[in-house]
Amino acid sequence: MKHDLRNPLNHIRTTGVNGLMRTEKIRRCSKCVLPEHTPNIVFDEEGICNYCHTYRKFEYKGEAELLRLLDSQRKADGEYDCIVTLSGGRDSSYVLLKLVKDYDMRVLAVNYRNPFTHTQAEKNIENAIKSLNVDIVRFKLKNNVHERTFRKNVLAWFRRPSPALIPMMCIACKNIWWNILNIAKKHKIRCIVSGGNPLEYSSFKRELLHVSRDENVELAFIKTFYGLLQEVFKNPAYFDPSCIPTMVKGYLFGDPNAIGSRLVGHKITRLDLFHFIKWDEQEVLSRIETELDWDYPREFGSTWRFDCEVDFLKNFMYLKTLKLTEKDGFYAKLVREGLITRRDALSRLQKENKVFFDEMQSVLRKVGIEDITFLAKQGSITKHLHT
Ligand SMILES: [Zn+2]
Numbered sequence: 520m521k522h523d524l525r526n527p528l529n530h531i532r533t534t535g536v537n538g539l540m541r542t543e544k545i546r547r548c549s550k551c552v553l554p555e556h557t558p559n560i561v562f563d564e565e566g567i568c569n570y571c572h573t574y575r576k577f578e579y580k581g582e583a584e585l586l587r588l589l590d591s592q593r594k595a596d597g598e599y600d601c602i603v604t605l606s607g608g609r610d611s612s613y614v615l616l617k618l619v620k621d622y623d624m625r626v627l628a629v630n631y632r633n634p635f636t637h638t639q640a641e642k643n644i645e646n647a648i649k650s651l652n653v654d655i656v657r658f659k660l661k662n663n664v665h666e667r668t669f670r671k672n673v674l675a676w677f678r679r680p681s682p683a684l685i686p687m688m689c690i691a692c693k694n695i696w697w698n699i700l701n702i703a704k705k706h707k708i709r710c711i712v713s714g715g716n717p718l719e720y721s722s723f724k725r726e727l728l729h730v731s732r733d734e735n736v737e738l739a740f741i742k743t744f745y746g747l748l749q750e751v752f753k754n755p756a757y758f759d760p761s762c763i764p765t766m767v768k769g770y771l772f773g774d775p776n777a778i779g780s781r782l783v784g785h786k787i788t789r790l791d792l793f794h795f796i797k798w799d800e801q802e803v804l805s806r807i808e809t810e811l812d813w814d815y816p817r818e819f820g821s822t823w824r825f826d827c828e829v830d831f832l833k834n835f836m837y838l839k840t841l842k843l844t845e846k847d848g849f850y851a852k853l854v855r856e857g858l859i860t861r862r863d864a865l866s867r868l869q870k871e872n873k874v875f876f877d878e879m880q881s882v883l884r885k886v887g888i889e890d891i892t893f894l895a896k897q898g899s900i901t902k903h904l905h906t
Contacts, residue, residue, distance in 0.1 A: 548562065550566075551855050552851050553848070554843050556841050557841075557847070571855060579797055581796075586622070592710040593624070599706055599708050602627050602702065602703055603627075603712050604629050604711065607647075607826050608714075609815070612643055612811055615628060620651070627656060627706060628648060628655040629699055629702055630656070631658060633692070634665050634666050634885065635829045643826075664765055666886045668690055669691065669829070670886040671762050673832070675687075675756035680836065681753070684747070690765055693774075694765060694772060696772040696773070708787075709787055710787065711789045713789070713791050717791070723841075723847075724845075725743060819875065821846075828878060843872075847868060850863075850864035850867055850868060
């Protein structure tokens with residue numbers, strides 16, 4: 520059947536992803552790669568941005584300190600020494616490998632069965648567990664709470680698109696620490712290790728919520744949450760009674776420093792491997808690929824963040840509202856840390872900042888949103904040419 524080209528959705532179907540993209544020259548920081556659309560960005564006379572000027576390199580706590588903390592958790596009786604949270608993505612897989620093989624910890628892997636997990640991430644979890652011969656506990660959130668809140672928040676977002684509220688789609692994921700802390704208690708485990716990468720925290724997202732990009736980590740979560748609430752008040756579509764408990768729990772357990780986490784997780788040590796040892800992309804990838812048979816879907820051109828399919832939608836929303844994605848922020852930091860060159864970052868962004876329409880459609884279908892004409896009404900998305 521011939522599509523009616525006057526219907527914008529059919530236009531996308533006919534022209535594919537490129538139908539959504541248009542090309543525009545944009546200015547980027549001459550030192551990192553942050554584009555001119557970054558919230559609160561200012562360039563000096565040499566074209567260097569204010570994010571670069573105030574940036575302080577991350578200070579790692581060191582492997583000796585990590586080993587001291589891990590040694591204090593080792594048990595003699597064959598019980599689990601610690602939990603490792605596993606998503607099937609590259610960093611959490613590496614953490615599991617490192618803890619089991621290099622640090623000889625007796626690990627219980629814990630996985631949240633996210634309804635939007637990519638099939639390749641599922642395979643990676645199975646392969647990792649088998650290769651390392653570790654036990655795993657997998658859990659779901661009750662009553663399809665993740666799907667329900669995601670559906671409502673996505674629909675609310677498209678009524679009044681705001682970049683500050685994009686993280687609201689993932690509010691259910693801020694609930695899972697309650698479950699993880701309780702699994703730890705049940706197994707008498709006092710230590711949880713994760714793969715949180717300090718370089719991944721997008722500074723521009725904080726700026727959107729009026730929290731300084733240089734804010735101290737402990738205060739940042741609370742301030743970010745209040746910023747999010749202020750934004751939510753501007754869009755009444757977010758006020759759905761069935762979503763409020765998820766928001767409250769997200770506030771209580773969304774971060775190790777949140778009040779609920781501190782109460783329930785009293786006496787439980789939470790560690791992020793990459794706060795102690797340097798995150799080295801090559802080392803992470805080469806070891807998990809060879810030792811765990813880890814892989815990623817090649818069609819997206821990136822090993823980062825494919826494990827949750829909601830990311831495809833998130834990228835679309837950021838491109839739509841800010842003409843950038845979280846990758847701009849992440850690669851800019853890698854440049855400042857000296858981990859990749861500016862040229863590398865530019866070529867990655869050119870390749871990876873794309874709209875994956877079929878994947879977005881499939882995520883929306885999972886929550887029963889079949890009519891996606893609203894996506895097509897969003898207009899074109901800017902594809903950047905670098906200056
Ligand atoms: Zn810069």
